[in-house]
Amino acid sequence: MSEKLLVNPIECAGHGACAELLPEMIAMDEWGYPIVDGRPIPPALERDARAAVSACPTLALRLLRS
Amino acid sequence: MLRDVSGINSSTALWYTSRATGVVALLLMTAVVLLGLLVTRQGRLPGLPRFAVTGLHRNLSLIAVVFVALHVLTAVADSYVHIPLTAAVIPLASPYERLWLGLGAVSLDLTIAVVVTSLLRRHLSRRLWRGVHLLAYASWPVAWLHSITSSPDLRHGALFLLAVACALVVVLAVLWRLAAASRDVPRAERVGHLMSALHHPMSALHHHRAPNAPQSRAPERASRL
Amino acid sequence: MTTATHGAPAEDTATSLPRLLPRSGQHPEDWHAHMARHGRLPYRDRPGDLILDLSAAGLTGRGGAAFPAHRKLSAVLDAADKRRRPPVVIANGAESEPASDKDATLLWLAPHLVLDGLQLAAEAVGAEAAILYTHTDRRNDVGRRLGQAIAERVAVGADRVPVQLAEAPPRFLSGQETALVSHLAGGPAIPTFMPPRITERGLAGAPTLVQNAETLAHMALIARHGPRWFRQVGTTAEPGSMLCTIRRADGTPRVAEVPLGMPLRSLIGDLGPDRAVLIGGYHGTWVPAADAMRLTLDNASLAAVGARVGAGILITPPPDRCALTETAAAVRYLALESAGQCGPCLNGLPRIAAALTEIAVGRQRRQTQADLERWAGLVTGRGACHHPDGTARFVRSALITFAAEIELHRRGRCSGTSRKAFLPIPRDSARTEEDWM
Numbered sequence: 001m002s003e004k005l006l007v008n009p010i011e012c013a014g015h016g017a018c019a020e021l022l023p024e025m026i027a028m029d030e031w032g033y034p035i036v037d038g039r040p041i042p043p044a045l046e047r048d049a050r051a052a053v054s055a056c057p058t059l060a061l062r063l064l065r066s
Numbered sequence: 067m068l069r070d071v072s073g074i075n076s077s078t079a080l081w082y083t084s085r086a087t088g089v090v091a092l093l094l095m096t097a098v099v100l101l102g103l104l105v106t107r108q109g110r111l112p113g114l115p116r117f118a119v120t121g122l123h124r125n126l127s128l129i130a131v132v133f134v135a136l137h138v139l140t141a142v143a144d145s146y147v148h149i150p151l152t153a154a155v156i157p158l159a160s161p162y163e164r165l166w167l168g169l170g171a172v173s174l175d176l177t178i179a180v181v182v183t184s185l186l187r188r189h190l191s192r193r194l195w196r197g198v199h200l201l202a203y204a205s206w207p208v209a210w211l212h213s214i215t216s217s218p219d220l221r222h223g224a225l226f227l228l229a230v231a232c233a234l235v236v237v238l239a240v241l242w243r244l245a246a247a248s249r250d251v252p253r254a255e256r257v258g259h260l261m262s263a264l265h266h267p268m269s270a271l272h273h274h275r276a277p278n279a280p281q282s283r284a285p286e287r288a289s290r291l
Numbered sequence: 292m293t294t295a296t297h298g299a300p301a302e303d304t305a306t307s308l309p310r311l312l313p314r315s316g317q318h319p320e321d322w323h324a325h326m327a328r329h330g331r332l333p334y335r336d337r338p339g340d341l342i343l344d345l346s347a348a349g350l351t352g353r354g355g356a357a358f359p360a361h362r363k364l365s366a367v368l369d370a371a372d373k374r375r376r377p378p379v380v381i382a383n384g385a386e387s388e389p390a391s392d393k394d395a396t397l398l399w400l401a402p403h404l405v406l407d408g409l410q411l412a413a414e415a416v417g418a419e420a421a422i423l424y425t426h427t428d429r430r431n432d433v434g435r436r437l438g439q440a441i442a443e444r445v446a447v448g449a450d451r452v453p454v455q456l457a458e459a460p461p462r463f464l465s466g467q468e469t470a471l472v473s474h475l476a477g478g479p480a481i482p483t484f485m486p487p488r489i490t491e492r493g494l495a496g497a498p499t500l501v502q503n504a505e506t507l508a509h510m511a512l513i514a515r516h517g518p519r520w521f522r523q524v525g526t527t528a529e530p531g532s533m534l535c536t537i538r539r540a541d542g543t544p545r546v547a548e549v550p551l552g553m554p555l556r557s558l559i560g561d562l563g564p565d566r567a568v569l570i571g572g573y574h575g576t577w578v579p580a581a582d583a584m585r586l587t588l589d590n591a592s593l594a595a596v597g598a599r600v601g602a603g604i605l606i607t608p609p610p611d612r613c614a615l616t617e618t619a620a621a622v623r624y625l626a627l628e629s630a631g632q633c634g635p636c637l638n639g640l641p642r643i644a645a646a647l648t649e650i651a652v653g654r655q656r657r658q659t660q661a662d663l664e665r666w667a668g669l670v671t672g673r674g675a676c677h678h679p680d681g682t683a684r685f686v687r688s689a690l691i692t693f694a695a696e697i698e699l700h701r702r703g704r705c706s707g708t709s710r711k712a713f714l715p716i717p718r719d720s721a722r723t724e725e726d727w728m
Contacts, residue, residue, distance in 0.1 A: 009632070009634065009635065010482075010483070015108050021117055031635065033634035055120055252723075254479070260638070261623075264641050264642060
C-alpha cells in the first residue's frame with residue numbers, strides 16, 4: 001500500500017507549511033509554491049507526510065493511494 | 067446572587083473553578099480567533115515556522131474546548147445554583163440567569179459545529195466546511211457577551227480591562243482582515259496586474275534587477291478560510 | 292465486421308477525400324444534401340456495437356489530445372452504469388485556438404455530420420441530454436444556422452436526444468474540458484482540478500463525455516461505413532483523415548481534409564532552409580523547414596522533432612516576418628489567457644512573456660535565456676490544466692528554432708522587414724470576471 005502526494009494547484013495558496021514539514025519530498029519554487037515529489041512515499045517519511053497534509057490550511061495537499 | 071464567601075466548601079471551589087476556567091476559555095478563544103485571522107492572510111508569527119500558525123490555531127482551539135467543558139461541568143456540578151447540564155447546549159434551558167447562560171449555550175453550539183466539521187474536514191465539501199467555519203465569527207462575540215453578562219468578575223477591575231482588551235483586539239483584527247481582503251486582486255485581474263507590473267521595458271534596463279527578485283510578488287491566491 | 296448500412300449512396304467514398312467536408316466547395320450541406328450524400332443516421336439500438344467499431348477503427352480525438360474515442364465512451368458508459376446516473380454528452384466546437392478554423396468550418400459546412408455523431412455518442416453511453424458548445428462570434432450566422440439545423444432534425448424526428456446550443460466565451464481556455472463544464476454549470480470558463488475526471492463526475496455531477504466536433508463527425512461516418520472503411524486512409528497506427536488549418540505565407544488560411552501520414556511538404560509547400568513551420572498552434576512546436584520537409588503528418592513522424600499533430604494547425608510565416616517577434620506576441624496573449632488560479636502559471640507565464648519580449652526588442656540580459664528555461668521547467672506539469680505546459684513547449688521550441696535570430700536581436704538587428712502581424716492574435720484580453728462567463 002504505497003501512497004503518493006498530490007497537490008491541488010487551484011486550492012494551493014503557497015502557504016508553505018508542507019515544505020517545512022516534509023523538505024525531503026516538497027521543495028518551494030521561487031514564488032513560494034510547492035514542487036512535490038510524486039514518487040511513492042518511503043515508509044520512514046509517512047508520518048511527516050501525514051503531518052504535512054494535515055498542516056495545509058487549504059487542504060490542497062492530499063495523499064493518494066496507488 | 068448572594069454569596070457567602072467566608073466558608074470554603076466544595077461548592078464554592080467548584081463555582082470559583084467555573085469562573086476561572088471561563089476566563090481562561092475566553093482568552094483562549096480570543097487567541098484562536100486571532101490566529102484564525104492570521105491563517106487566512108497567510109501571516110506568520112515572528113520567529114516561528116509557517117506551520118506554527120495553523121498548528122497553534124488548531125491546538126489552542128482544542129485546549130479552549132477543554133476549558134469550556136471544565137467551565138460548564140463545574141458550573142453544573144456546583145450545587146448552590148441549579149443549572150441543568152442541558153443548559154450547556156440548549157439556550158434558555160436554565161432557570162438560573164436564563165438569558166446570559168443562554169448566550170453561553172449558543173456560543174458553545176456554534177463552537178461544537180466548527181470543531182466537529184474541522185475534525186471531519188477531509189470528508190466534507192469545502193463549501194460546507196467553510197460555511198460552518200464562518201460561524202466562528204458569531205460564536206466569539208456571543209461568548210464574549212455571555213462572559214460579560216454572566217460574570218460580575220468581568221465587570222470590574224483588571225478583568226474588565228482584560229475583557230475590553232480582548233474585544234478591542236478582535237474587532238481591530240477583523241477590520242484589518244477585511245481591509246486586506248478588499249485590496250486582494252480578483253482572480254480575473256491577477257494576470258493583468260502582474261503583466262502590467264512586468265512590462266515596463268525601461269525598468270529592466272535601469273534597475274539591473276535579477277528578473278526573479280520578488281520586487282512585485284505576484285498576488286498569491288488568497289486563502290478562502 | 293459491420294457493413295455500410297441504411298441506404299448509403301452507391302458512390303465509392305472509400306479512399307476519396309473529402310469525407311467530412313462537402314465535395315462541392317464551400318456550400319453548407321443542409322438536411323437534404325446531407326441525407327442525399329450520407330443517408331440516414333444509423334442508430335445501433337445496441338450501443339456497445341458502436342464502441343467496438345470505434346475501437347476497431349482506431350479513431351482518436353481530433354481536438355488535439357488524440358485520446359482514443361472508444362476509451363472515452365467506455366469510461367463514461369462504465370461510470371454511468373456504476374453510479375446509475377444518465378450521462379451528458381457535449382460536442383466541443385469551441386475551437387478556442389485562434390489559429391484554428393477547422394471546427395468552425397465543419398460546423399458551417401457539415402453541421403449534420405456533427406449532430407449525427409452527437410446522437411450516436413449519446414446512444415452509445417445512454418445519455419438523455421446533449422449539448423453543442425460553440426463559439427459563434429467567428430461567423431455571424433453560425434449560431435442561427437446551427438439552431439436551424441437542430442430544429443430541422445427535430446421536425447423530421449431524426450434526433451432521439453434533445454440538443455441544446457451553448458455559447459463558449461472567447462477565451463483560450465474555453466475548450467478545455469473542465470473549463471467547458473464549469474461554464475455550462477453557470478460559472479466562469481476556468482479549469483477545475485481532476486480527480487475526479489469528468490468522465491466520472493462532470494456536469495451536474497453526471498458522467499460527462501466531451502468530444503471534439505470533428506471526432507463526432509468521423510463517428511457518424513464510421514457508423515455508416517464501418518471501421519475498415521475508416522482505415523482505408525491514414526497510417527496503420529494513426530488511421531483516418533483529419534481536418535487541418537493551413538496558414539501559408541501567401542494567402543488566407545484554408546481548411547483541408549487530409550489523410551494522416553501525408554507528407555508535410557504537400558501541405559505547406561517546399562520551403563527554403565531559412566524558414567520555419569509552427570506545428571500544432573500556440574501549444575505546438577516551431578520546426579525548422581529543413582526538418583519539416585522530411586516529416587509526415589502523424590505523431591510517429593513528428594515525435595522525432597518533439598512535435599505533435601494536435602488539432603492539425605500548420606503555419607508558415609513569410610520570410611519577411613520575424614517569427615521570434617510574432618512568438619513573443621503570441622506568448623503575451625497566452626499569458627493573459629491564464630485563468631490565474633494556479634501559482635506557477637500565474638507567476639510563470641507573465642514572466643516568460645516579459646522575458647521573450649525583452650529578447651524580441653533586443654533588451655535581453657545575460658540571464659534572460661537561462662531564466663526562460665528555468666521558468667518553462669517550473670510551470671510545466673504544475674497547473675490544473677495543460678495551458679502552462681503547452682506554452683512552455685511553444686516557447687522552448689522557439690528558443691531552439693530561432694537561436695540564430697535571437698543572437699541577431701541581441702546585437703540589435705532583426706531579419707524581419709515587415710511589421711505586419713502574421714500569427715492571428717485576438718486583441719481583446721480578459722479584464723474582468725465577466726469576460727470569462
